[in-house]
Amino acid sequence: MANAFDVLVIGSGPGGYVCALRAAQLGMTVACAEKRETLGGTCLNIGCIPSKALLQSSENFAEAAHAFADHGVMVEGVRLDLARMQARKAEVVAANVKGVEYLFNKNKVTWLKGAARIVAPGRIEVGGTEYAAKHIVLATGSESTPLPGVAVDEKRIVTSTGALELSAVPAHLVVIGAGYIGLELGSVWRRLGAKVTVVEFLDRILPGMDAEVAKSFQRVLTKQGFAFRLSTKVLAAQASDSGVSLTVQRTSGGAEESVTADAVLVAVGRRAYTAGVGLAEAGVALDERGRIVIDAHYATNVAGIYAIGDAVSGPMLAHKAEDEGVALAELLAGQAGHVNYGVIPGVVYTWPEVASVGETEEALKAAGTEYTVGKFPFTANGRARAMGATEGFVKILADKATDRILGAHILGPDAGTLIAELALAMEFGASPDDVARTCHAHPTLSEAVKEAALAAEGRALHI
Ligand code: FAD
Ligand code: NAI
DSSP states (O other), X not given: OTTEEEEEEEOOSHHHHHHHHHHHHTTOOEEEEEOSSSXXXXXXXXXXXHHHHHHHHHHHHHIIIXXXXXXXXXXXXXXXXXXXHHHHHHHHHHHHHHHHHHHHHHTTEEEEESOEEEEETTEEEETTEEEEEXXXXXXXXXXXXXXXXXXXXXXXXXXXXXXXXXXXXXXXXXXXOOSHHHHHHHHHHHHTTOEEEEEOSSSSSSTTSOHHHHHHHHHHHHHTTOEEEOSEEEEEEEEOSSOEEEEEEETTOOOOEEEEESEEEEOSOEEEOOTTSOHHHHTOOBOTTSOBOOOTTSBOSSTTEEEOGGGSSSOXXXXXXXXXXXXXXXXXXXXXXOOOTTOOOEEEOSSSEEEEEEOOHHHHHHHTOOEEEEEEEGGGOHHHHHHXXXXXXXXXEEETTTOOEEEEEXXXXXXXXXXXXXXXXXXXXXXXXXXXXXXXXXXOTHHHHHHHHHXXXXXXXXX
16 A cells, blocks of 8 residues: 555654654655654754754854954954844754755655644544554654743744744843753853843752752853843733833742843743644543653554654653654664663753763762762863863762762863763763773863863872
8 A cells, every 4th residue: 555654753853753764774664744844843943953053153253252362363343144144044954954855765754744643543644645554653842831921922022933033133132941942042142242131930040950060050151141030930021012021020929020121032941742643532641741651662552653752751852852763663673772861961052061961969969879079170171271161170970889970060162072972981881980091182172071080089180
């Protein structure tokens, strides 16, 4: 039957498209339905890729405007061409989404254009045509969580999607939520000249990250001109032609205050997206937070239907979704696909970057685990000094009893790349000594990782 496939994936984000590619590699016939005009999901279209394009461009702008002179590079009259910056971002996105289309063609994955709906076990409908499959994979992703009292119009009160599209630099941007999106997109607009105020419900930024790292990071961002209002809630926001008026209050109570802004970014988290897929009719169970319930092999409660990525539990990260896509395709092919959820790195792509893998110090304390800490600051790293990027440090946490590395946290230049070494070390059950005895090239930032490993053994050399 022409419309029958071994695997039918719904959603072409990093979870869905990678699952489709891996299943095709393993010899299965595969189709992937996508209701967006282009492939690649949130990540490639309105998430990871456009945000990293703007982070890079805005960093270049800030460097040229403020940092080049330190290096003896004198440039005058640095100007922002925001329209060109936005056009470049669109080109980067277009190249990436076309790349997925190329990969689908290369691997003979059929792209079903349109919204898919499950009509019966093993059958879906897209654009009025029915398709059959042995296995249906739900990879429908997530959407921005709304905040009561703050109505998004994607012009003045925006989610990340609108914040990636602003056509002018707002004089004052209020960011609600000091998480990944708030700090990354807050950084973009801060570097381009906006005054940025971050309003956060909790008494700290980046909840879930190591508290010591988050505290240092907040100091760095404050030096960059960010203003933080922690332990504060937004009660309401009223948009008009001239701006937005917000009503805020300390979480401990007290008087309500008014804050005015030119734009407001709502970044208080994301939630699973499953609307319109026919899950209720098919009897697929959701948990109390609307996420699709799966077992250890990504199977839902309905035979033949599986789910991965942001639509299920776990960190809402592209690489987590991808790894689940690979693992599921391998399981469907009768192999032993597996994801190690203890070793999923998280990176905030600001300047400096924040990167984390494994346990935080707070989690180890709470679990009563005895641990050693090794820390090394970038001020003592020759390459960081040469770069003029000495803020931050590497922190490694190891089990006192077994010597295994349990977690690693980095605030510093290129932390997102540096963390990969420690993730690999953790996958191999390495100790700080294993990392320290590995030869690291000089002069590189990675020597700070080696020195933090030495420090965990009480024998750092360069401090
Ligand atoms: P998604 O990428 O959300 O894809 C789901 C797709 O399913 C969508 O294209 C949707 O249109 C489609 N779909 C839904 N229902 C249907 C249907 N019925 N029929 C057909 N198609 C359907 N993560 C990182 O790891 N690194 C980053 O730097 C990063 N930056 C981010 C920046 C921003 C601004 C945002 C918002 C997110 C960012 N993320 C980042 C998170 C990352 O985008 C997600 O974790 C990732 O996209 C999840 O992949 P997914 O495949 O589960 O879902
Ligand atoms: P987040 O969960 O990272 O941060 C949300 C923040 O908002 C938290 O600090 C939370 O305490 C705060 N908050 C919640 N309710 C609030 C309220 N009512 N008032 C004030 N603050 C409130 O969520 P975010 O930034 O929206 O991003 C969503 C997800 O997208 C991330 O968790 C991450 O999984 C993914 N993402 C990943 C990126 C990366 O890997 N670099 C970049 C961007 C997004």
